Amino acid sequence: MLKQFSDLGIHESFQQSLSDLSISKPTDVQKKAIPVVLNKKDDLVVLAKTGTGKTAAFGLPLLQLTDTSETRIQTLILAPTRELGQQIFTNLHALAAANPEINIGSLCGGTPIKPQIERLKEATHMVVATPGRLVDLLKREVINLNHLKYFVLDEADEMITALKEEVDHIIKSIPKSRRTFLFTATMPGTIKQLIQNYMSKHVVQIEADMETTGHQGIDHQYVVVEPIEKLDVLLHFLNSKVGQRGIIFCKTKAAVNKLAKNLAINKFSSGAIHGSLSQGIRDRIMGQFREGHIDILVATDLAARGIDVKELSYVVNYHLPDTYEAYVHRSGRTARAGAKGLALTIIQEEEVVDIADFQDELGIKFKNLPKADAHSIEENNTLLWARKIFKTKPNREVSEDLKSQIKTIFHHLTKEELVDKILANYLAQNAKVLPTEAPSKKRKKH
DNA sequence: AAAAAAG
Known part of the structure; x- marks a missing residue:
């Protein structure tokens, strides 16, 4: 019997959002991670291949765990780029469609900070952030993470290396009692030892779809x-x-x-x-x-x-x-x-x-x-040239008079003859100058 | 050496 989301403990209220997003069956990483997130005690390190549904693997259970009677931020998700942060925000929003009382905020950089600060004055349950902007908000003391319960590091290996400084700053501003969830598709050996520094509870390690080497598709x-x-x-x-x-x-x-x-x-x-x-x-x-x-x-x-x-x-x-x-x-x-x-x-x-x-x-x-x-490269270049002509917009600077003179020249030609002529012209212009001597040796040896 | 993340 194949597992459904409901078998993993996901409420029926998410069914509509899941089918709207054309998500039917849980993926391997979702089957393994969702029950652990829902168990209300452990930390989690998840290693799962690219494109296997990691966002929903933490998004669904964390949305379900959200206590909407609590007005302070309970869940923080960090991503390494603004584009990824925005994508996660959009996906969470879609997953939460049936639970509109859950308030999700996006705290990514590159966008005016004032509206974000205003928005933080309202009840917010969950935020998706990039590290730089979140550190900025913390330094301005306009965000309160003292009641955080769930902390997600997406692309965890990148976050704790390239963005380590910001992440460490953020970790100092959240409670030790929070649960931590690390998600990644790659785990270089050097990162493995670092992970312990970021966890505060018993750690469950999950490897999904990793039994085969290499990404199958x-x-x-x-x-x-x-x-x-x-x-x-x-x-x-x-x-x-x-x-x-x-x-x-x-x-x-x-x-x-x-x-x-x-x-x-x-x-x-x-x-x-x-x-x-x-x-x-x-x-x-x-x-x-x-x-x-x-x-x-x-x-x-x-x-x-x-x-x-x-x-x-x-x-x-x-x-x-x-x-x-x-x-x-x-x-x-x-x-x-x-x-x-x-x-x-x-x-x-x-x-x-x-x-x-x-x-x-x-x-x-x-x-x-x-x-x-x-030969095939040359033919391709000729095709590119033709396509370039086809897609070129007419030049409005050309006078009607000049245009009519040119039309007169081509007047008797059929379309096929015209194509033959401009093609021959192109080829003549781009004819290779034959080398007169053998090409020199590739590289000098020292 | 370059990329990302603050403005």
């Missing part, structure tokens, strides 16, 4: 290119994926800007997101991506963790991730909730050893995707 591939071909190979790949959606990860903000500009020039349906953009722009781009108005998101590791966007069929690492964990999180943006997805990493020859490391360390098998041949 992801097809891991890599392609080896010369640095100069990188963009062409990416454009070739993207042209084979038109109509599908995905994320392209770059190492730096500057690289994101540059690549996004290039995709825009080539008329791909794309947008960029990184930490130096205003929150307004970040929100707009994420919104457009979530709603399917944009097919391709170019991003830094800002978007690597937790972000859940429907129907992403691929992830591209335009630059290698820095850590094994970053690879897991980036590739985990695809193949969510049981779906399939492709994770393509574009590298140069020297980085093949890094792929071998990823294979060994993560226990996943990469396929070596043969690089598109020069």
